[in-house]
Amino acid sequence: MPTAVEVEPLLPRIARGDRAAVAACLDRYAPLVQSIANGWAGLRTEAEDAVQEIFIELWTHAGRYDPHQAPEAAFVAMIARRKLIARYRKAKSKPPSATLPDELACCTADSPQFEIDDELAPVRRVLAEMPDDQRRLMMMAISEGRTHTEIAGATGLPLGTVKTHIRRGLLAVRERLNGGAS
Amino acid sequence: MTPLYPRSIDRLYDLLAQQATETLSPSEEIELNELLATWPHIEADAMELAASAALAASLPAKPESVSTALRQRLDAGAAAFFDEPDPVRPKETRRPSRLATAGWLVAACLLIATGVLGWKLAESTRPTQTESLATQRERLLASGGKTFRSDGKGRVTGDVVWDAASQSGFMQLAGIPANDPNRLQYQLWIVDPGRPHKEPVDGGVFDVGPDGTALVPIRPALTLKSPSLFAITEEPPGGVVVSERGQRGEFVVVMGN
Numbered sequence: 001m002p003t004a005v006e007v008e009p010l011l012p013r014i015a016r017g018d019r020a021a022v023a024a025c026l027d028r029y030a031p032l033v034q035s036i037a038n039g040w041a042g043l044r045t046e047a048e049d050a051v052q053e054i055f056i057e058l059w060t061h062a063g064r065y066d067p068h069q070a071p072e073a074a075f076v077a078m079i080a081r082r083k084l085i086a087r088y089r090k091a092k093s094k095p096p097s098a099t100l101p102d103e104l105a106c107c108t109a110d111s112p113q114f115e116i117d118d119e120l121a122p123v124r125r126v127l128a129e130m131p132d133d134q135r136r137l138m139m140m141a142i143s144e145g146r147t148h149t150e151i152a153g154a155t156g157l158p159l160g161t162v163k164t165h166i167r168r169g170l171l172a173v174r175e176r177l178n179g180g181a182s
Numbered sequence: 183m184t185p186l187y188p189r190s191i192d193r194l195y196d197l198l199a200q201q202a203t204e205t206l207s208p209s210e211e212i213e214l215n216e217l218l219a220t221w222p223h224i225e226a227d228a229m230e231l232a233a234s235a236a237l238a239a240s241l242p243a244k245p246e247s248v249s250t251a252l253r254q255r256l257d258a259g260a261a262a263f264f265d266e267p268d269p270v271r272p273k274e275t276r277r278p279s280r281l282a283t284a285g286w287l288v289a290a291c292l293l294i295a296t297g298v299l300g301w302k303l304a305e306s307t308r309p310t311q312t313e314s315l316a317t318q319r320e321r322l323l324a325s326g327g328k329t330f331r332s333d334g335k336g337r338v339t340g341d342v343v344w345d346a347a348s349q350s351g352f353m354q355l356a357g358i359p360a361n362d363p364n365r366l367q368y369q370l371w372i373v374d375p376g377r378p379h380k381e382p383v384d385g386g387v388f389d390v391g392p393d394g395t396a397l398v399p400i401r402p403a404l405t406l407k408s409p410s411l412f413a414i415t416e417e418p419p420g421g422v423v424v425s426e427r428g429q430r431g432e433f434v435v436v437m438g439n
Contacts, residue, residue, distance in 0.1 A: 022260050026256050030253065030256060032238060032241070034248050036238070048249075048252045052255055052256060056263055063403075064403050070234075071235065074231050075234070077238035078230055082230075123236060124240075127239060138236065142203060142240075163199070170232045174231070
């Protein structure tokens, strides 16, 4: 089973005022944030505006990152996701449904991705091991911003089943983040 | 009294999962807050972090390329952010314990209950380096930002202009003693009854120069729903996670609406 590879976290350095870490953080995470934003924004210019807002949020909250709680990439993604949700709720519009492929290309342990791939390898492993329905329903909620009711309507599954799948999927990821073997 | 719902950890995870993927109703937020208090070792954002980790890990193998123009914008934005004068800086602290909240809230509410009058901060000549912040504050005020003011009875006076939509604001203070950052720093706390967790939100630390004034941009680490009080305490350099001074009601100034 792959384990998380130690990647030097940059946010604590940024919180201490290390300007060199800022550039390194942009090098490491701008592609990730851009990818997340592109999944939510309809236009590339909107996505780029969102990316800029997300990084300002990240600089503001850098001191909140706890390396013992989650990989830094997960924290960056959380800030990005929060900002994007707020942005689209403010616009009173729904994020476009970024359709995920049935087979997630990322979900093989050895696929190349970002520099941050190593620290997310255990999470990708969890996703790969997860039952297809569970992963699909969880990612519909996470990536597409659909409500549980909407997912139930789209899939024809009972609402309770949808909620259970999503919860179990998130718990599996959480356990792996905490170093457990889910 | 028999609880309306079982104090079940399963229910806690249900609510955390729902919070991480959609929204909670007000009653569910209250229920979640109570359950989190029952299991204080479970982080409130545990499932949101899990969702975000899954999101990051599920992205296509080929990363999006960042254009040169965007990278230049990001570099410029970072430079502007970190070159801002006297910003409230992020620091390496974690969310205050829920257990330490009640006394703090009571102390803050008692203090503000002494009466918040329609005091207006005297206009002051701002140093050149804060003109841009002053302009931003004026713009926020003109666009309908909500104002919170001190009661004007103490030596230190101030106000906060807050915009819920952008989750940002500005605090200006007058009559506040200059601090030696190596010995103590001022820390902003925000009381938000609309949040599921009732502990005050840490607004960051800041310093005050010899002129005894400060104009501080506010960017809280957590989303505020309906802030009611902005309070300042003196704390050790870097700030604290839980303010003992706040729990004792030892505020430099409190601003309410």
